[in-house]
Amino acid sequence: MSAPHTPRSRRYVRLSQRRRPSRYSNSTVPIGTQLQGGQCVSKTINRNRRYFLITMFKTIAATQISILACTKQSARSATAELPIEGELPSLVGAIAWLNSQPLTVDELRGKVVLINFWTYTCINWLRQLPYVRAWAEKYKDQGLVVIGIHTPEFEFEKNIDNVRRALTEMKIDYPIAVDNDYAVWRAFGNHYWPALYFIDTQGRIRHHQFGEGEYEQSERVIQRLLSESGTGRVGQEIVEVDARGFEVAADWNNLKSPENYLGYERTENFASPNGAVLNKPRLYSAPAQLQLNQWALSGDWTITRQAIVLNKSGGRIAYRFHARDLHLVMGPRGTPVRFRVLVDGQPVVAARGLDVDVRGEGTATEQRLYQLVRQPKPISDQQFEIEFLDSGVEAFAFTFG
Numbered sequence: 254m255s256a257p258h259t260p261r262s263r264r265y266v267r268l269s270q271r272r273r274p275s276r277y278s279n280s281t282v283p284i285g286t287q288l289q290g291g292q293c294v295s296k297t298i299n300r301n302r303r304y305f306l307i308t309m310f311k312t313i314a315a316t317q318i319s320i321l322a323c324t325k326q327s328a329r330s331a332t333a334e335l336p337i338e339g340e341l342p343s344l345v346g347a348i349a350w351l352n353s354q355p356l357t358v359d360e361l362r363g364k365v366v367l368i369n370f371w372t373y374t375c376i377n378w379l380r381q382l383p384y385v386r387a388w389a390e391k392y393k394d395q396g397l398v399v400i401g402i403h404t405p406e407f408e409f410e411k412n413i414d415n416v417r418r419a420l421t422e423m424k425i426d427y428p429i430a431v432d433n434d435y436a437v438w439r440a441f442g443n444h445y446w447p448a449l450y451f452i453d454t455q456g457r458i459r460h461h462q463f464g465e466g467e468y469e470q471s472e473r474v475i476q477r478l479l480s481e482s483g484t485g486r487v488g489q490e491i492v493e494v495d496a497r498g499f500e501v502a503a504d505w506n507n508l509k510s511p512e513n514y515l516g517y518e519r520t521e522n523f524a525s526p527n528g529a530v531l532n533k534p535r536l537y538s539a540p541a542q543l544q545l546n547q548w549a550l551s552g553d554w555t556i557t558r559q560a561i562v563l564n565k566s567g568g569r570i571a572y573r574f575h576a577r578d579l580h581l582v583m584g585p586r587g588t589p590v591r592f593r594v595l596v597d598g599q600p601v602v603a604a605r606g607l608d609v610d611v612r613g614e615g616t617a618t619e620q621r622l623y624q625l626v627r628q629p630k631p632i633s634d635q636q637f638e639i640e641f642l643d644s645g646v647e648a649f650a651f652t653f654g
Contacts, residue, residue, distance in 0.1 A: 335459040335477060341366065341452045346436020347402075349413060351420060353428030356400065358456060364398045365478045366452040370443050372406045373419035374582045374622045376512075376652040377465050378447035380502055382423060383494040384468045385449075388475060389427045391492055396454075396484045397475060401425065404432040406446070407559060407649055409584065409620040418619070451475065454482045465503075498607050499580075499624060503654035507632035509575035510546050510653040516559040525549040529556045534564050543573035545634055548651070560647045562586070570648060572637045578606065578627050578654035579637055583646055584620025591616050591642040594625050596635050604628035617646055 341358050350356070369385050371378040389399035405411045411433045420429065432438055441450065444463075451460040451474050460474045472491055479487045496502060514520050517531050524547040525537045532555065539549035552568025554561050561570075572579070593614050594601045600613030606624035609615045617623065626637060 335451075335453075335474065338458040338461065341368075341450075341456045341458060342437070342440035344400075344430055344437055344440075346432065346434060346440060347430035348433050349431040351413075351417060351429040351431065352426055356398075356428060356430075361398060361452070362456055363396075363454050363482075365392075365396055365454060365475065365482055367397060367399045367475065368402060368441070368448075368450040368452065369399065370402045370404055370438065370441075370446060370448040372404060372410055372446050373416060373423075374407065374410065374649075375446045376499065376580055376622060376654060379423075379499045379622070380496070380654070381447045381465050382425075383496045383500045384471070384492065386423075386425065386427075387492040387494050388472060392475060392479060392487075395479050395487060396482055397479060399427040401427060401429045402432050402437050403429055404435060404438045404443075404446075407582070407620075415620065419621070451478060453478050499622065501654070504577040504632070507575070507577055507630075508653060510579075510651075512650060512652045513546070513548065514559075514650045515548075515556075515561045515570075515648050517556050518558045522547045523549070525551075531556055532558075539569070539571045543571060543636065545573050545575060548572040560649045563590075563641050563644050563646045563648075566642055566644045567640065568644075569638055569640045572651060573634060574637055574651075574653060575632065575634045576653035577630075577632055578624060580606070580622050580624050580652045580654070581639065582620075582622050582649040582652070583617055585617050586645045586647055588643070588645065589616045589618045590644075590646040592646075593640045593642065595638040595640070596626060596628075598636070598638075601626060620647070622652070 341361065343358060344356060347355070367385070367388065369378075369381075371382075385399060385401075388397065393399075403410075403416055409415060413431060416429070416431060419425075430437060441448075447464065449462040449471060450458050451462075451471075453459050459478060460471075462471050469491055476487045476489065494500075513522065517529060522544075523529060524540055524543055526540060529535070529537075534553060534555050536553055537550035539551045543549060549571045550561065550568065551571070552563065553565040554563055554568055570581075591614065594605070594609050595613070596604055601609060602611065602613055604626050605611070605613060606627045608623040609625055615623070615625075625639065626635075628635070
């Protein structure tokens with residue numbers, strides 16, 4: 254990682270996230286104009302993870318040198334003092350447990366516990382995952398218990414079979430609490446994906462980490478808490494991970510496109526002429542040229558609160574972006590949907606992502622995150638297009654890396 258994903262205090266991020274809920278329904282609005290800066294983030298729970306990235310884009314150029322200079326000092330200070338931030342809340346609100354029987358606060362006393370809030374389509378969590386997985390394996394015999402709290406963002410992430418499939422594909426074998434009702438999320442007062450909470454053997458929260466990065470600091474905290482527990486000598490070596498695919502750290506120096514949702518509730522920079530008709534089918538067209546981070550539709554689509562839905566084959570999404578990686582959260586409503594990916598009007602070949610073949614084509618077979626572009630340097634503004642050869646796809650969000 255060239256520059257760490259800079260964490261912010263909880264109060265700072267909360268203030269930056271104040272938004273009025275959208276009241277648009279079954280009406281025509283220019284999404285990029287009226288909804289920008291006014292997207293809904295939930296009346297009681299902030300489910301929007303992208304503000305970590307937005308804040309980072311605005312500040313990273315000015316702070317990169319100081320961040321790098323302070324890395325070693327930050328890692329040392331993490332072990333110098335670990336204040337008590339609160340008590341481990343109850344986990345009984347989880348509707349199911351995977352890889353484990355239900356765990357309780359009482360059962361966890363005497364163990365060092367690492368709580369990881371995640372949802373399986375979150376690219377920020379996916380890039381954190383190799384570290385959490387490595388810590389779980391390295392320290393399990395010394396008393397560390399890693400618990401993943403899967404709190405879904407999209408409706409399809411509430412499907413437990415989808416979560417089980419993700420666990421298998423991502424080689425996760427530590428306990429997972431399925432938090433479909435946000436009960437555990439609320440008990441922690443959590444607001445972010447991903448989020449880490451570090452709990453000592455007395456059930457006290459001693460540290461937290463919101464967002465990506467600070468991996469050495471986090472591991473030093475684990476080592477400190479295990480040393481405090483008296484379970485034996487804890488080595489000071491830091492794990493080395495071989496991240497691949499989705500898990501590779503973002504190219505922060507070349508990342509100029511923030512995450513963007515496609516449903517009308519939270520989207521920004523929609524550029525199809527005449528705006529959008531909400532919750533009704535409509536024929537859309539794309540402008541001749543898009544500005545950086547604008548997007549547009551062409552074909553017969555329905556724009557809903559959380560997603561866009563293709564009604565007839567041949568529809569396209571266009572996006573002007575600047576990043577090494579481009580991902581799309583999407584999936585079929587029924588049968589698989591074939592697609593073709595173009596960059597600057599040409600089939601993506603050398604810059605194809607994990608889910609695109611050598612012809613620049615792929616198939617959406619399930620609802621998940623798809624990597625469509627991973628381009629070599631030099632990175633520049635590019636015009637991405639995805640054409641769907643079948644109807645019935647739902648698309649939820651673009652993320653970049």
